[in-house]
Amino acid sequence: MFFNAVISKNIPKLCTNTLWRQYPIITRSATTTSNTETVDLAYSSYEFTDDTSSLPPLVILHGLLGSKNNWNSMSKAIHKTTGRKVISIDARNHGDSKHSPQHTYLHMAHDVIKLLKKLEISKVSVLGHSMGGRTAMVLSLLCSDLVSSLIVVDISPVKTSPQIFSMANLFDAMVAVSIRSGIAMSKARKLADEQLKPVIPDVNLRNFLITNLVQTNNGSYAWRVNIPALKENFQQSIATFPASLKGLQYAGPTLFIGGSLSDYIGKSDLPEIQEYFPLADLIFIEGAGHWVHSQKPEQFLEIVCKFLREK
Numbered sequence: 001m002f003f004n005a006v007i008s009k010n011i012p013k014l015c016t017n018t019l020w021r022q023y024p025i026i027t028r029s030a031t032t033t034s035n036t037e038t039v040d041l042a043y044s045s046y047e048f049t050d051d052t053s054s055l056p057p058l059v060i061l062h063g064l065l066g067s068k069n070n071w072n073s074m075s076k077a078i079h080k081t082t083g084r085k086v087i088s089i090d091a092r093n094h095g096d097s098k099h100s101p102q103h104t105y106l107h108m109a110h111d112v113i114k115l116l117k118k119l120e121i122s123k124v125s126v127l128g129h130s131m132g133g134r135t136a137m138v139l140s141l142l143c144s145d146l147v148s149s150l151i152v153v154d155i156s157p158v159k160t161s162p163q164i165f166s167m168a169n170l171f172d173a174m175v176a177v178s179i180r181s182g183i184a185m186s187k188a189r190k191l192a193d194e195q196l197k198p199v200i201p202d203v204n205l206r207n208f209l210i211t212n213l214v215q216t217n218n219g220s221y222a223w224r225v226n227i228p229a230l231k232e233n234f235q236q237s238i239a240t241f242p243a244s245l246k247g248l249q250y251a252g253p254t255l256f257i258g259g260s261l262s263d264y265i266g267k268s269d270l271p272e273i274q275e276y277f278p279l280a281d282l283i284f285i286e287g288a289g290h291w292v293h294s295q296k297p298e299q300f301l302e303i304v305c306k307f308l309r310e311k
Contacts (some may be wrong), residue, residue, distance in 0.1 A: 036107055036112045042096035044068050046075050047085040053184055056123045056148040057085040058308065059112065059170040061132030064167065064238065065209060065225055067095035076295055081305045083106040084125070089115065091132065091227035097267065100226075103233040105242055109139040113146070122146070125308060127295060129153040130264070140250035141233060141276065149253040149311040150277070150306060154290050156256070156265040157241040158272040161290075162240050163263065171231040181220040188221050189213060207214055208291075245276075253311035257303060259288035259295065 058078060062069050068088040079086040089095040092111055102109070112135065116124065125148045128136030133155035139216070140147040166226075177195045179188045189210050196206045214224045254277040258265040270282050283303060288296040 007164045030252065036110045037100065037102060038107070038110050039092045039098035039100050041092070041098075041111050041115045042068070042090040043115065044072070044075070045085065046088070051084050053085065055082070055084045056125050057087050057121060057135075058082075058125045058127060059116075060086060060088040061108075061112070061126065061128035061135050062073055062088075062091065062094070063130030063132050065094070065170070065212060066129075066132075066231070067224075069095070069211065070294075071207075074297065077297075077301050078304060078308075081301065082308050084308065087119075087124075091135065093229050095224065099229065101232070102228050102236040103226075103229050105138040106142075106244075108135040109142055112139055112141060116146070123148050125149045125151070125311075127151040127153065128155075130290065131238060136272065137250075137276065138242065138245065140252065140254075141248040143246050144250045144252065147250065147252055149308070150250060150255070151307060152254070152256045154262050154264045154292050155256050156269045156273060157276055158269040159266075160241075161262070161264040163290075167234060167239075168231065169199060169301065170205075171227050171234070172181050174212075175227055177223075179221040181218070185213075185215060188215070192221075205234045223262040243283065248276065250277055251279060253307075255303075255307045255311075256280055256282045257292060258282065258284045259290055259292045260284045261285045261289045262292070264290055 004296075008132045060068070061074060062068060062070055068090045070262075071088045075086045075088045078084070089112065090097060091108055091113065092100050093103055108131075112247070119173045126136040126139060128134070128151070130153070133152040134157070136150060136152060137157055173196050175193050179191050183191075192210050192213055193206050196209065200206050202207070212223050212225050213221060215221055256265060256270075256273060265282075265283065267284075270280070273280050285292050285296045285299050285303070288299075
């Protein structure tokens, strides 16, 4: 039996576990030691009601403009196949999580640390896609003893796909969408699709973006993602990997999974990836693009579960 849980809006108490005393909520870089402001994260947990597994839970971190809901089916499948508890998280400024004007990988990693402290979890495996993959990398580099194993999906600390810089057009297109209040959600989604189509011809991408459309209490429609914050932070803090982490390493089991049709990660990246993650392996799924897990779900599930069983 599965159950989903969303964290309370109350500020969580600090965990007294000795492990957490090693990881204060501060950034580790050569230029700053200031406190990093964290936010409360929403999450869904997939586990058996009589869960007695000693295996570390798997934390799943979605990509830019995604949410934990995008990983619902895959989370259930991984849990069922491996027996591990799976915790799928909404990043700050996404889904049901809190909004903030700050949106960097250091902030997002510390948000996850804060949630794990609240849940009193001291060891996890982490799987992240795209933006979530970079958050997972930062988390493992900052708190290597916290991360049992790491899976990074179609993103690299080495380079950035040229396609990523077209994201600014997506932000502008979403902001330009105008939908009158009081109409049915099905109609609102259709109108949003019609308005996005001239800028975004890919119907799958439009459908993905429209999952962020929500109806407010007064009947109006809005995007649940914090587009102004994402746009403001995109160029310097989302599109690139933090240079301040150069020299840090995570020496645990690490798997990078890429889509053969994607240019977000390449075979030639592996030597530089291994400067951060010396035990990293790199596997490509044939016929998959950037959204590997949704385009080739069976192959993706098999690879992930094999890695989790062995590592």
